[in-house]
Amino acid sequence: MHICTCSKYVCSSPSVTDQSLSSTHTKTLCVYDWSNSCWVREELKGRESMSSTGYEEYACLRLQSVEIMKRIPAESDNEAQEAEQSLIGNGRNQQRVAQHICGLAKSIDEYGHMAYEGEAVHENKKQNSQQYNAGLGKSFVASLKVCARHKDLQKGSKLHTEILQYGLLKKNEFVGSALVSMYAKCGALDKAQEVFDQLPVRTAVVWNSLITGYTQQGLGREALNCYEQMQSEGFSPDSVTFACILKACGSIGALHKGQQLHTQIKRLLMLDEDVVVVSALVDMYAKCGALERAQEIFDEFSARDVVSWNALIAGYVQHGHGKEVLKCFEQMQLGGFSPNAVTFACTLKACGYLGALDRGQELHAQIMRDKLPEKGDMVNVALVDMYAKCGALEKAQEVFDEFPSRTIVAWNVLIAGYAQHGYGEEALHCFEQMKLGGFSPDATVFASALKACSCIGAFDKGEKLHAQIMKEGLLETDLVVANALIDMYAKCDSLRKAHKVFDELTDRNVVSWTALIAGYAQHGYSEEALSCYRKMLLGGFCPDMVTIACVLKACGRIGDLDTGQRIHAWIEKDSSLKEHVAVANAIVDMYAKCGAFAKAQEVFDKLLVQDKVSWTALIAGYTEHGLGEQAIKVFEWMQVKGISSDAVTFTWVLKACSSMGASYKGQEVHGDIVRFGLMEDDVIPGTVLLVMYAECGMLEEAQYLFDRLSNRDVVSWSALMAGYAQLGKDDIVFSLFDKMLASDIKPNSATLTVILSTCSHGGQPDKVESFFKLLVEGKRVVPSLEHHNCMIDIFSRAGLLENAIALIELMPFLPNQWLWHTLLGACQTGAGLNFGLWAFHHAVQLDEDDTAAYVSMSNIHGVAIMDDS
Known part of the structure; x- marks a missing residue:
């Protein structure tokens, strides 16, 4: 009716x-x-x-x-x-x-x-x-x-x-x-x-309704509790009950409970007659990661339908087994089953995981050819996601633009795709377009937008997103958003804010800790990274592969071999971590950076996969320890093995050439870079080549590259100045310095070192003092202890001991032994007895057995006696 x-x-x-x-x-x-x-x-x-x-x-x-x-x-x-x-x-x-x-x-x-x-x-x-x-x-x-x-x-x-x-x-x-x-x-x-x-009166139907509701809302544990209560009240589960409760087990990874249900189902002889229950069992085992068992059950029963195929395919794709997904997809069609929207969506997702763009395009063509009646949002979104993950962002945008209607899920897939490949500006543009279209961002969209800010260092935009997130109350309710916010602040080098967000979290997980540790490690705060790692362990959290890789990087940077070895020993006991390529490469890198080359080579030789990352780790380790010749040998052996080099590899090899003045090898590498097209779009920065030529004394080539740089930064200016300084061309150095300041390029520590070194060799104390005041008092550069030592050396060489002592008294650092020896040496030239006694007193306070200080003081006394006579 x-x-x-x-x-x-x-x-x-x-x-x-x-x-x-x-x-x-x-x-x-x-x-x-x-x-x-x-x-x-x-x-x-x-x-x-x-x-x-x-x-x-x-x-x-x-x-x-x-x-x-x-x-x-x-x-x-x-x-x-x-x-x-x-x-x-x-x-x-x-x-x-x-x-x-x-x-x-x-x-x-x-x-x-x-x-x-x-x-x-x-x-x-x-x-x-x-x-x-x-x-x-x-x-x-x-x-x-x-x-x-x-x-x-x-x-x-x-x-x-x-x-x-x-x-x-x-x-x-x-x-x-x-x-x-x-x-x-x-x-x-x-x-x-x-x-x-x-x-x-409660019936099995009512119980099933409640269990289904809990399961559909992702409350698997509540569904299991309801099932236990149902049985305790004497109700017998039917096929609908089993299908729902098995789904609940899969949603929370309750494999043991799922196995118990499997036994109960077999006892009731349901597997022989109910394809729904069989499909639910396959789905449960697959979602719990027991993929071999899921495949066994699937293979045991001839009564299959599209749902059971989809359960198996979804399990494989959930656990990242993309190749098995594509294999099942082919077998399914050979068996006479026509894929539906769920099948296509899962298979497209597998193509995205594998980066299998060609196969994904074939699926797209099949979908269009078959005119899938229920294609809808699920398949459309899967298509955009596949193209985005494969890096075909123009095609992803094209498919997205053809949508008859757009959903928040579709927008998020597109935004996430742009952010994943480093196109932060495009991702944030999509975010704004989405809001203009009347969509309110949800937690997933906010997380993707924050990732976009992270990849381009858009700190200001990230702060605005933070304010919106606070307004929506998502920081307290969604850990994914909170973790994305920590990661954004950490990657934008605002570690204080990252730590503040972290400290305010009532709930944390491994990702929260890892975001903070990665931020500290990325920006060179290795001690803080290791401190966070220790606190994480004390909090009962088990690090994952990303955490381990970040911590090993921190160990390598500060040469903490003991901690690195302890982590390596722990990894050896965990087969899942031990066999992971990223973790294995991080171990090689840690040993190489710590100078333990024999151990680094031992781990490297045992690697199942020796890729460009592991080879580059060895090259970088040798280069950082001044062993340029060994670094170049490893590079040449890498080429013999047929391993392709990337921008990172070539950068370290050029640094090795610079350290040993191997201009011939540097020119050869330059040729390789041009041949592989890595000079295009500044994949290999011209600055790296400029530094190599400058340090090898090839100033014509360095100047040629400098003149053609589209973006001259402080590194390129400082490198060119250092090259001319090595050849004693002081006038050119000072001229370049003036031009750099006129170009609004802020000097850095390396710039100050070049200027001080040039003044020192040229014996120009007046000039060095004016440069020092210009850079330091103008707050353009924060001088280090080495900079102060250089200034003391210049004043001492010029006999300006009062200037040297005045600078020492204003230093924000405690003077080291080298500085006192410099001052003692200057006092031996005469009229320096009082200054010499003052320097000697401080030198022996640092090291009472400082023989050099005693010898210098003896010489000063001798000079003073001669002057008196």
Whole structure:
């Protein structure tokens, strides 16, 4: 029984099979005309909007205007007709029947579906026969199903109120079950549990509704608790129960409980006859990571369908086994099964993992060719994700732009794709476009936008996102967002803010700790990184491969071999970490950076995969320890092995050439870089080559590269100045320095070292003092102890001992032994007895056995005696 939008007609349609609907596309409707008290038969011609699968929808004809149509879900069709027949069979007037049903489903809601709006209209409310209650209950059930389908909690709650008024909750078990199911599917599990607890009679169907609700909302543990309670009250689970509870086990990784259920299912002989249960078992084992067992169960049963294939494929893709996914996809089609939207979505995801762009494009073509009827958002989003993960961002944008409608999920996939490949500006542009389109960012979108800020160092934009996140209250409720925020601040070198966000978290996980540790390690704060690592362990957290790689990097940077060895020993006990390429490479890098080359070579030789990263780790270690010749030998052996070099490898090799003045080898490497096209788009910065040529004394080549640099930074200016300084061309050095300041390039520590060195060799104390004041007092450079030592040396050589001592007294550092020896040496030239005694006193305070200080003081006394005589 169906109600038109006006209050004049009630429509009833006979059952129509899928086949007849798809072939005739004609529907006969029986319409009751209240005014004339008669039934009218009308035919509704076929409409494209009417689905031929399962007869999901039908139309309600309005006699006043045949063209005005509304769609109503078929699942309420039979139940409404049964309700009508039960009332008609009781001998009531047909007009009153219409009014009774109209009271339960008076209007068509915004979905175009039958919905109750709380206006029960009938002539005799006191009449409450068993047949009437049955018909009334079935009408309520039909309407509750509509609310559940569309998650319309508001209308469902109104129905609940009316059900209570009619007292049906205690009289009709089907209404109670439908009400529990509606609340569960709408995510209102507290209300579902409340209604469940009020039911006088609980059936297996009601239990299944509650268990299903918990499972669908991702509350696997609550679903398991409900299942245990169900059994304790004497209810036997059926195939629906097992399917739901197995899904719950998969969602929380409860493999042991899943195995127990498997045993119970086998005892009940359900596996031989129920493909739904078999599919649920495959899904559970796959989601729990027991992929071999999932494959065994799948292979044992010949009764397969698309759902069981999808369960296996989804398991493989969830655990990153992309090749197995593609293999299953091919076998599925060879077995005569046609992939559906879920199959395509999972397989496209596998292509994204593997970077298999060609295979992904083939799938795209197959989807377009097959005209997948239910393609929808799932496949569209999977296509964008696949292209984005494969780096084909233009194609991803093209597919996205063709969407008939966009969702928050689709926007996030595109934003995440741009951020993943370092296109932060484009990602943030998409973020703004999404907001202009009326979408409010959710936690996932905020996390992707923060990653975009991280990759381009957009600190200001990241702070604005932080403010929005705080406004939405996501920092307290979503750990993924909190971790992304820590990572953003850490990568933008705002470690104080990163630590502040971290400290304010009430809940932390391994990712939280790793984001902070990685930030400290990345920016050279190795001690702080190791301190965080120790606190993490004390907090009971087990580091993952990313944590380990960051900590080993910190150990290598400060030469903490002991900690590095302890971590290596722990890794050897964990096969999952031991076999991971990134961790193995980090171990090689740590030993090499710590100068333990024999151990680094030993680990390297045992690697199952010796890739460019592991080779580069050895080259970098030798170079950093001044062993340029060994670094170049490793590089040459790498080339013999056929391992391709990347920008990082070439950079370290050029540094090795610089350290040993190997200009010939440097030129050879330069040729390789040009041949591989790495000079294009500044993949290998011209500055690296400039430094190599300058340090090798090839100033013509260095100047040539410098003149053609599109972006001259402080490193390129300082490198060129250092090259000219080595050749004693002081005028050119000072001229370049003036031009650099005129170009608004801020000097750094290396610049100051070059200037001081040039002044020292040229014997220009007045000039060096003016340069020092210009750079230091202007707060352009923070001078180090080495800079102060250089200044003391210049003043001492010039006999300006008072200037030297004045600078020592203003130093923010404690003078080292080298400085006191420099001053003692200057005092031996005469008139330096008092200054010499002062320097000697400080030198022996640092080291009372300082022989050189005693010798220098003896010489000073000798000079003083000679001067007196």
